[in-house]
Amino acid sequence: MRHIISVLLENEAGALSRVVGLFSQRNFNIESLTVAPTEDPTLSRLTLTTVGNDRVIEQITKHLNKLIEVVKLVDLTEGDHIERELMLIKVKAVGAQRAEVMRSVEIFRGQVIDVTSTVYTVQLAGESDKLDAFIKVIDPANVLEVVRTGVSGIARGEKTLAL
Amino acid sequence: MELLSGAEMVVRSLKDEGVEYIYGYPGGALLHIYDAIFQQDDVKHILVRHEQAATHMADAYARASGKPGVVLVTSGPGATNAVTGIATAYMDSIPMVVISGQVMSHLIGEDAFQECDMVGITRPIVKHNLSIKHPSEIPSAMKKAFYIASSGRPGPVVVDIPKDMTTPTDRFEYEYPKSVKLRSYNPVSRGHSGQIKKAVDLLMSAKRPVILAGGGVIAANASEQLTELAKLLNYPVINTLMGLGAYPGTDEQFLGMPGMHGAVEANMAMHHSDLILNLGSRLDDRITNATEKFCPTAKLIHVDIDPSSISKTVAADVPIVGPLDSVLNELLKLVKASNITPDKEAHGNWWKQIDEWRARHGGRYRTDDSELMKPQQVIEILCKVTKGDAYVCSDVGQHQMFAAQYYKFNKPRRWINSGGLGTMGFGLPAAMGIKLNYPDEEVVCVTGEGSIQMNIQELSTCAQYDLPLKVILLNNQSLGMVRQWQDLNYESRHSQSYMQSLPDFTKLVESYGHVGMEVTKFDELESTLEKAFAMKDKLVFINIHVDPFEHVYPMQVPKAAMRDMWLSKTERT
Ligand SMILES: Cc1ncc(C[n+]2csc(CCOP(=O)(O)OP(=O)(O)O)c2C)c(N)n1
Ligand SMILES: [Mg+2]
Numbered sequence: 019m020r021h022i023i024s025v026l027l028e029n030e031a032g033a034l035s036r037v038v039g040l041f042s043q044r045n046f047n048i049e050s051l052t053v054a055p056t057e058d059p060t061l062s063r064l065t066l067t068t069v070g071n072d073r074v075i076e077q078i079t080k081h082l083n084k085l086i087e088v089v090k091l092v093d094l095t096e097g098d099h100i101e102r103e104l105m106l107i108k109v110k111a112v113g114a115q116r117a118e119v120m121r122s123v124e125i126f127r128g129q130v131i132d133v134t135s136t137v138y139t140v141q142l143a144g145e146s147d148k149l150d151a152f153i154k155v156i157d158p159a160n161v162l163e164v165v166r167t168g169v170s171g172i173a174r175g176e177k178t179l180a181l
Numbered sequence: 182m183e184l185l186s187g188a189e190m191v192v193r194s195l196k197d198e199g200v201e202y203i204y205g206y207p208g209g210a211l212l213h214i215y216d217a218i219f220q221q222d223d224v225k226h227i228l229v230r231h232e233q234a235a236t237h238m239a240d241a242y243a244r245a246s247g248k249p250g251v252v253l254v255t256s257g258p259g260a261t262n263a264v265t266g267i268a269t270a271y272m273d274s275i276p277m278v279v280i281s282g283q284v285m286s287h288l289i290g291e292d293a294f295q296e297c298d299m300v301g302i303t304r305p306i307v308k309h310n311l312s313i314k315h316p317s318e319i320p321s322a323m324k325k326a327f328y329i330a331s332s333g334r335p336g337p338v339v340v341d342i343p344k345d346m347t348t349p350t351d352r353f354e355y356e357y358p359k360s361v362k363l364r365s366y367n368p369v370s371r372g373h374s375g376q377i378k379k380a381v382d383l384l385m386s387a388k389r390p391v392i393l394a395g396g397g398v399i400a401a402n403a404s405e406q407l408t409e410l411a412k413l414l415n416y417p418v419i420n421t422l423m424g425l426g427a428y429p430g431t432d433e434q435f436l437g438m439p440g441m442h443g444a445v446e447a448n449m450a451m452h453h454s455d456l457i458l459n460l461g462s463r464l465d466d467r468i469t470n471a472t473e474k475f476c477p478t479a480k481l482i483h484v485d486i487d488p489s490s491i492s493k494t495v496a497a498d499v500p501i502v503g504p505l506d507s508v509l510n511e512l513l514k515l516v517k518a519s520n521i522t523p524d525k526e527a528h529g530n531w532w533k534q535i536d537e538w539r540a541r542h543g544g545r546y547r548t549d550d551s552e553l554m555k556p557q558q559v560i561e562i563l564c565k566v567t568k569g570d571a572y573v574c575s576d577v578g579q580h581q582m583f584a585a586q587y588y589k590f591n592k593p594r595r596w597i598n599s600g601g602l603g604t605m606g607f608g609l610p611a612a613m614g615i616k617l618n619y620p621d622e623e624v625v626c627v628t629g630e631g632s633i634q635m636n637i638q639e640l641s642t643c644a645q646y647d648l649p650l651k652v653i654l655l656n657n658q659s660l661g662m663v664r665q666w667q668d669l670n671y672e673s674r675h676s677q678s679y680m681q682s683l684p685d686f687t688k689l690v691e692s693y694g695h696v697g698m699e700v701t702k703f704d705e706l707e708s709t710l711e712k713a714f715a716m717k718d719k720l721v722f723i724n725i726h727v728d729p730f731e732h733v734y735p736m737q738v739p740k741a742a743m744r745d746m747w748l749s750k751t752e753r754t
Contacts (some may be wrong), residue, residue: 028365032312036304043305073492080489086309086329089365181364 020049021075022171023102024063024179025082025091029055033087035066040085046070046078050103050146050168058181061089064152067146067169088177098174104141104167105149108129110160111138127150137162185355187316188213188347191280194323196223197357202242202617203227204235208255209295210282213347227646229610230638232259236266237607237636238614242276242576244597245615246749247331247402249276255293256282256344261302267337268306271300272332272601273423274400276335276393278326279303280416281310286343299341308336313346317353324358333368334487335400346425369486372503372511380458380482380499381515385656387456388527389478393439396423396600397461397485401505404428404593407460408511415528417535419447421462423600426590431569437534440468441737442582445542445746445754448735450535452744454479460503464494465601467713474742484508519699542748554656554703556580560587563625563653566710572597572615572622576608576632579661582733584627606635609652613643616650623714624650630680631660640693643720652722654686657729665732686724695720 020099034053041048046068053064065097066077075093082088107177111119117136123130125138126148132139146169153161174180186192193230195203204227205214218226229235232248232254239250248357260281270277272292284293300310310609311322319342326338384390385583398407411418411434418428419439426433437444439451451457461467464483469475472494481495483490484505501508546557560583568587575581575598590596597615599607612626626633633654643650647737663678687697696719700709704727713721735746738753746754 030461032300035301039304068524073496076487077493084489086363086366 019071019075020067020069020095022094022099022169023079023087023091024094024171025066026056026089026181027062027064028087028089029060029062030087033062033085033122034064036085036087037082043095044077044081046074048065048164052168061181065168065170070170086156088144092173092179094110094171094173097156097177099171101145101169101171103142103146103149104143104163105152105168107140107142107153107156107161108163109138109140109156110136110162112136115124115160119160122152128152141171168171182354182356184352185215185272186213186347186349186352187313187319187342188217188320188349190316190353190355191323191342191347192217192221192224194320194357196221196252198323198327198484202225203251203253204238205253206232206235206255206259208259208282210256210284210344211253212281213344213349214253214342217350219349226253227640227642231636232262233266233606234610234636234639236263236277236279237269237529237604237610238617240266240270241274241275241597241611241614242618243277244273245572245594245619246274247400247594248574249278249327249335250614252277252279252364254281255295256299257297260297260299264302264306265602265606267303267339268547269602269604270337270609271308271601273396273599275337276330276334278323278330279336279337279339281339281341283341285342285345286314287345289343291359299339303339306337308334309341310339310341312341313343313654316346316348316351319346320355320357321361322526324361325363328361329366333366337639339520363530363592366398368591369503370507372484372501372508374511376499376501377508377511378515379608380501380540381469381512381519382521383412383456383480383482383499384458384512384516385521387521387702388540389454389531389634390414390456390458390526391436391450391454392416392428393451393457393459393462394418394424394427395421395460395462397505398424398427401461401486402508402593403460403509404504405508406513410509410516413513413516414523416458416531417450419443419451421468422598423598425585425596426593427600428587429591431591433729436539438585439743441470442586442735443468443737444586445748446535446538448737448743448746449538449754451476451479452742453534456480457482459483459497460509463490468731469470469494470737470743470745471740476743477628477657542735551728551730554700554706554726556583556657556727556731557587558703559653559655559706559725559727560584560627562707562710563627564588566707566714567623567625572612574598574611574615574624575606575625576626577603577605577630577662578629579657579665579731580627580629580633580655582662583655584603588700607634608632609636612650612652613639613646613648616648626650626652628652628654629661630654630656630658630683637689640690640695640720640722644694647718649718649720650718652720654722654724655727656683656724657727657731658683659729661729661731662733668732669736673754686722690722695722697721698723702723
């Protein structure tokens with residue numbers, strides 16, 4: 019099963035490489051990883067998505083917790099949560115394709131953020147599935163470039179991951 | 182407040198940490214620190230002949246004392262030479278602080294002379310590592326290193342120090358912190374009482390219980406509590422390779438070591454048990470054999486300070502995260518207060534069954550298939566001559582398994598071996614680390630002619646610091662353990678497992694100023710050992726010629742259950 023693990027990490031040199039190293043060292047799978055400082059500059063927030071059975075996920079969270087720089091973590095998929103990913107996608111758009119692409123962008127509630135006579139650059143946010151679906155409706159021959167941020171997630175309601 | 186240079190701070194921190202000896206080797210990046218060492222005599226430096234030996238000396242001291250060993254190596258090749266020793270300590274959860282020199286900070290990343298990314302290289306084999314960004318950080322970084330290395334599940338910590346952090350003319354205020362607190366690191370101090378209660382109920386109602394004691398019991402200094410619990414319940418005890426000595430080896434409740442070369446009664450008892458109380462063993466592949474066939478009828482209580490060791494290889498029914506000493510204290514209290522009556526009849530039958538296994542197979546090897554001395558005999562005589570009370574530091578191979586099987590350890594911290602990484606070359610430096618710190622104790626290195634040659638240069642260090650340890654070389658003229666696997670799995674094609682052109686060990690050790698002896702016949706063995714151990718102030722190296730065709734048995738059948746073992750070259754369970 020797919021899990022989203024959210025980690026509060028000391029914002030120190032080398033902390034991130036320890037997290038990444040752990041996954042390759044122990045043969046854990048990593049699908050996406052995002053990291054940035056939080057409102058507290060001494061802490062980074064890291065979100066990673068991974069796939070594994072319960073036993074593997076248990077080992078992943080235990081090993082992450084063992085890293086000295088990991089302050090706290092939560093497996094968001096254990097409760098109600100919201101996930102978002104941002105995608106920038108550059109699409110070939112000439113002639114009839116221009117209207118076609120525009121229509122898809124509207125349906126998916128995306129935005130065209132850059133235009134040339136032959137290209138639209140589209141910004142789209144949402145769950146990863148939605149981004150996948152958007153890519154599918156565009157003719158692969160017209161997809162010039164895809165940039166995705168990886169998943170960010172947060173628990174619903176009062177629950178927070180904080181110190 | 183005092184003003185000290187970074188170099189002086191390193192040395193003063195060690196003094197304030199109570200460190201007596203450090204083990205190391207100088208080089209460019211460390212020259213300031215070595216100059217600071219020269220100008221004081223609180224912290225004594227031991228100069229090895231290869232950095233790997235420094236790490237094993239420090240590691241062995243830590244294994245014997247429970248306190249972190251300290252290593253000092255220079256940047257680049259000095260640091261990489263220490264890597265094997267760091268990994269060795271990591272695998273066995275041994276507290277160690279390794280200070281590595283680094284090139285000047287402005288050169289980092291430029292492939293400067295003797296630069297290597299020590300923090301990167303050691304990341305997967307340390308509990309933690311850090312690099313110094315400013316000299317004033319040194320006292321707190323050192324305190325942090327010692328704290329992390331020795332608390333929770335112990336392990337090695339590397340502190341990487343660029344040379345310009347130690348410049349003698351740059352002086353800063355020095356104060357050694359009394360304690361550290363890290364918001365992101367809080368080792369547990371006791372087990373969950375609800376879980377401990379559950380464990381006690383299982384323990385009291387078990388019909389075929391076994392207690393398995395691993396290295397965790399030794400790390401937590403919990404041997405006494407373990408022994409009290411086992412005696413109170415009259416349950417059989419099995420010590421892992423890392424746990425030998427945790428429960429007394431000559432006690433009749435002791436069944437031996439489990440696993441690949443475990444005792445028949447130990448493996449049988451585990452396989453047929455209905456409850457395993459696992460105290461601080463990782464249940465690694467050398468113990469469990471095929472995990473899907475592991476102890477099919479047993480419930481598993483798993484106590485460990487490291488949650489990631491629990492349910493890693495075998496799912497635990499009752500996981501307890503906590504330090505072994507406090508969990509055992511609690512277990513003892515609740516067992517004494519429990520109102521569950523033990524099933525005396527079931528336990529009687531269980532012991533009867535165990536005694537049958539023991540009588541049929543226990544501790545046997547053949548002496549009739551060869552004229553030559555058997556390595557097992559040598560260990561038995563060694564145990565006799567040293568009254569089972571020596572520190573035995575082993576290398577890796579068949580001789581290690583024979584020592585583990587036939588030397589009866591009655592005390593914890595006397596059996597010093599590289600169990601997790603299996604590092605050939607560990608034995609001699611380990612024995613040196615112990616002899617230096619425990620000069621009045623009998624210290625033995627049990628080794629093979631393969632292993633000893635991996636760090637034989639340290640005989641020179643032994644001469645310099647006058648370390649009268651004893652080396653017992655079980656000379657089978659081959660990489661015996663490799664050869665054994667080739668005999669069993671490759672139709673005896675002995676690819677590269679033969680040791681050609683061995684030196685004349687007697688002449689070799691004499692050239693270092695030590696005493697060499699050679700034994701070829703069994704009836705000379707005991708008297709030679711007596712003679713060697715009587716030479717209290719001499720390092721004696723005894724080259725003992727043993728049967729090169731001997732195998733280590735029992736040996737578990739691969740991919741099978743714990744009970745499936747070869748008992749000799751021809752018999753199976
Ligand atoms: C550094 C290192 N290299 C290789 C091995 C693999 N290995 C394990 S046992 C062994 C043979 C050891 O030979 P020896 O020291 O003579 O001991 P014996 O098995 O003959 O008693 C080897 C090569 C190892 N454990 N460590
Ligand atoms: Mg050999």
